[in-house]
Amino acid sequence: MADCPALLITAAASGQGKTTVTAALARMLARRGWRVRVFKCGPDFLDPFWHQLASGAPVHNVDLWMTGEADIRARLHAAAGEADVLLVEGVMGLHDGTPSAADLARRFGLPVLAVVQAGAMAQTLGAVVHGLRHYKEDSNGRLPWAGVLANGVASAGHAALLQGAVDPPEGWLGHLPRSAAMQLPERHLGLVAAHELGQDAALARLDAAADLLAATPLGALTLDDWRARWAVAFAAPAAGDADAVPPLLAGRTVAVARDAAFAFIYPANVATLQALGARVVFFSPLAGDALPECDALWLPGGYPELHAAALAARSDLRSALHRHAADGKPIWAECGGMMALFEELVTADGAAHAMWGLLPGRTTMQKKLAGLGMQAWAAAADAPPLRGHSFHYSVCDTPLAPVGRTTPAPGSARREGEAVYVGGPRGAVRGSYFHAWLASSPRAAVRLFSSGIGAGSACSKGDQP
Numbered sequence: 001m002a003d004c005p006a007l008l009i010t011a012a013a014s015g016q017g018k019t020t021v022t023a024a025l026a027r028m029l030a031r032r033g034w035r036v037r038v039f040k041c042g043p044d045f046l047d048p049f050w051h052q053l054a055s056g057a058p059v060h061n062v063d064l065w066m067t068g069e070a071d072i073r074a075r076l077h078a079a080a081g082e083a084d085v086l087l088v089e090g091v092m093g094l095h096d097g098t099p100s101a102a103d104l105a106r107r108f109g110l111p112v113l114a115v116v117q118a119g120a121m122a123q124t125l126g127a128v129v130h131g132l133r134h135y136k137e138d139s140n141g142r143l144p145w146a147g148v149l150a151n152g153v154a155s156a157g158h159a160a161l162l163q164g165a166v167d168p169p170e171g172w173l174g175h176l177p178r179s180a181a182m183q184l185p186e187r188h189l190g191l192v193a194a195h196e197l198g199q200d201a202a203l204a205r206l207d208a209a210a211d212l213l214a215a216t217p218l219g220a221l222t223l224d225d226w227r228a229r230w231a232v233a234f235a236a237p238a239a240g241d242a243d244a245v246p247p248l249l250a251g252r253t254v255a256v257a258r259d260a261a262f263a264f265i266y267p268a269n270v271a272t273l274q275a276l277g278a279r280v281v282f283f284s285p286l287a288g289d290a291l292p293e294c295d296a297l298w299l300p301g302g303y304p305e306l307h308a309a310a311l312a313a314r315s316d317l318r319s320a321l322h323r324h325a326a327d328g329k330p331i332w333a334e335c336g337g338m339m340a341l342f343e344e345l346v347t348a349d350g351a352a353h354a355m356w357g358l359l360p361g362r363t364t365m366q367k368k369l370a371g372l373g374m375q376a377w378a379a380a381a382d383a384p385p386l387r388g389h390s391f392h393y394s395v396c397d398t399p400l401a402p403v404g405r406t407t408p409a410p411g412s413a414r415r416e417g418e419a420v421y422v423g424g425p426r427g428a429v430r431g432s433y434f435h436a437w438l439a440s441s442p443r444a445a446v447r448l449f450s451s452g453i454g455a456g457s458a459c460s461k462g463d464q465p
Helices: 018-031 047-055 069-080 101-108 124-134 156-164 199-214 223-230 267-275 304-312 315-326 336-341 442-448
Strands: 002-011 036-041 060-062 085-089 112-117 145-153 172-177 231-234 253-257 279-283 296-299 331-334 342-346 352-354 359-365 371-377 386-392 394-397 419-423 429-432 435-437
Touching (some): 002 018, 002 101, 002 223, 018 047, 018 085, 036 047, 036 069, 047 199, 060 069, 060 267, 069 231, 124 145, 156 172, 172 199, 223 231, 267 435, 267 442, 296 336, 304 336, 304 352, 315 331, 331 336, 336 342, 336 359, 336 429, 359 419
Parallel strands (some): 002 112, 036 060, 296 331, 331 429, 342 359
Antiparallel strands (some): 342 352, 386 435
């Protein structure tokens, strides 16, 4: 066992301020010299940028379905052994999803801190908190509880009304005022990544929010207080939790595009490739970097639509990618990475940009969300399906017939998964709007970065996860 105080920061819904509170809390504690480790519940690439900047430590995703209980157990236990405090930011509302953040809290004994946007309520806060805390406890068991932090409060008098509605009284952990400091910049896929603002500007935002949080009862607690209130015993991984995977990519170099256009990279995915024996090298198409010498290429998701003109101007990279594919070297292109490989990308303002042309057709940005949800993909016949998700605002128009589709996760409202395309010279390109969590099926990951990944090489007909 590894004992460490921990909180799961959640809310009744998205947009309540839980990401800002989590990042501000991490920043406030890190400024005191505490060792803080932050996790993000569910699939998310953007919130972790802020949490990593705030805490000064890498941030990993945890999800009972996508990453799995064994993976979560190992990560929490490892973090608890080296940290003073663990913070886990929930996803959507506390009880949303199957499984939910509440399920995660119960499974690992994580005390729940509820952030409630209380600007338009008074005593009703008590009912909201009661519901969050006790919903389905008869069937699911009691939820570990830390308390409530009211956000968007208008005045001291307003705060007094809210505080009086919280039962038991010790569950009141303070209030945050209406303030621009409690808002992080957003756009169509979520928060603007912290590094895009510049480190100084991003830290200034976090410091302002941390200063407000420091003035609350939560901010006044010492490390001994945290240990007394919210200590959690994190069990070590059980023997056999993780299947040993041989280094099937040993001796191979995988190049990974990484910059503002291709920023959606789970650290665990890089670690999985390295555990498989691959040498991982990064390059930036936006910075003018050449394609590194490599055996395989990964183009992750991101914002190619915001940098379409700059990417279109990289005729040298376009030629290098075509040579790479003509040599039969595999390319795995996720979401934005796939968008860059079509012949044309039409941005939200209607401008058309000639892209790198390894796949026929175009992608077009739209204001309406085009795809969202947990997915699984049987990428290889001899391995479990890869798990992951999709989240995109563009649509694809291509003469390519999908070689298969992902399967929506159990409990998903989606009826159809994302298309998987194979194309380019020698069928070297495989692309989809699907973002894979490679650690969910390392042997399937090997197939993505090995030669011979044409349409006939994978079991991709949407096997059930």
